Amino acid sequence: MTSPTLQPVVQETTPSLIARQLRRAIGQGELAPGQQLNEAELSRRLGVSRGPLREAMQRLTQEGLLVSIRNRGVFVIEVTDDDVRDMYLARTAVERAAAARAIEVQAAHAGERLLEVVETMAAAVGRDDADALTEADVEFHARLVSLAGSPRLSRMHTTLMVETRMCITALETRYASHAFRLEEHRGIAEAIGRGDTAEADRLLRDHMEDALGRLQPAGEQPGR
Structure with missing residues (x-):
């Protein structure tokens, strides 16, 4: 065999x-x-x-x-504020679909794999290493989508994450690494591990809105 x-x-x-x-x-x-x-x-x-x-x-x-x-x-390509909003719209759609699929096929395993990245984030927070925290943040979302087992979602997400990095780099005066991102990611991972699709979906949407708000100019942040 x-x-x-x-x-x-x-x-x-x-x-x-x-x-x-x-x-x-x-x-x-x-x-x-x-x-x-x-x-x-x-x-x-x-x-x-x-x-x-x-x-x-x-x-x-x-x-x-x-x-x-x-x-x-x-x-x-050049990054505009419209690009940032559109990119997060697409990322939210892809990652919500990926989370739902990951829960459907392997909830407990997916939660464990994501919590591994959360621990890497925790170590970065403990060292006050903003660069390492950002790298772990990117890895968390890439792993989330890979756990859905969908090559098409993964291909779309790869391009979206490059654009995310571009946004953070180009608009770095608006973006800072915050330790609270650790708990946001932990909550998403734990909800996925429990198989709680509704909670994972809610937390992902909130997380994306928060991230978009940090990258947008003051006064243009989305309503909550």
């Missing part, structure tokens, strides 16, 4: 590997909003030819992280 823990090994193509690095660079602000991508420079830095680099850039253009302007070149 084949062990269920053994899965086929999937080798990523070169364009996929390049696209992953470009997503990371965009999310972390190394490739800044509005910046034009220089093919020759990127090809040199990544140690790849222009063919797979162009394919990777085309993928990110289709995802909406890059924009191609005729006769000018390819640019990183």
Whole structure:
């Protein structure tokens, strides 16, 4: 009998590997909003030819992280307040669907896996390490969606989380890491672990509204 823990090994193509690095660079602000991508420079830095680099850039253009302007070149998208609101609208929809599915198929296991990340967040709070807290925050949401077992939700969420990182980086004067995020995530994880779909859904919506409020200008925060 084949062990269920053994899965086929999937080798990523070169364009996929390049696209992953470009997503990371965009999310972390190394490739800044509005910046034009220089093919020759990127090809040199990544140690790849222009063919797979162009394919990777085309993928990110289709995802909406890059924009191609005729006769000018390819640019990183710029983050606006409308983009922030729309991105959180999409994230809320994806993560609510993922939470409901995770509860349906593996509630207790999903709760345990999410609480592992919460403990990482707690350690970051204890060290007063804002960067580590943010990384754990991102990991929590990525893991939540992965636990739904939906490749399509995961693909959509990957792009949304890159945009989330862009928002935090570009609007960092409006965003700060707060320890209260720890308890918000713990509550979501515990509700999922109990199989309490309604409570998990409510907590996720509240969490997204809070996050959006921190990224929006004063006076434009959503009503509660």
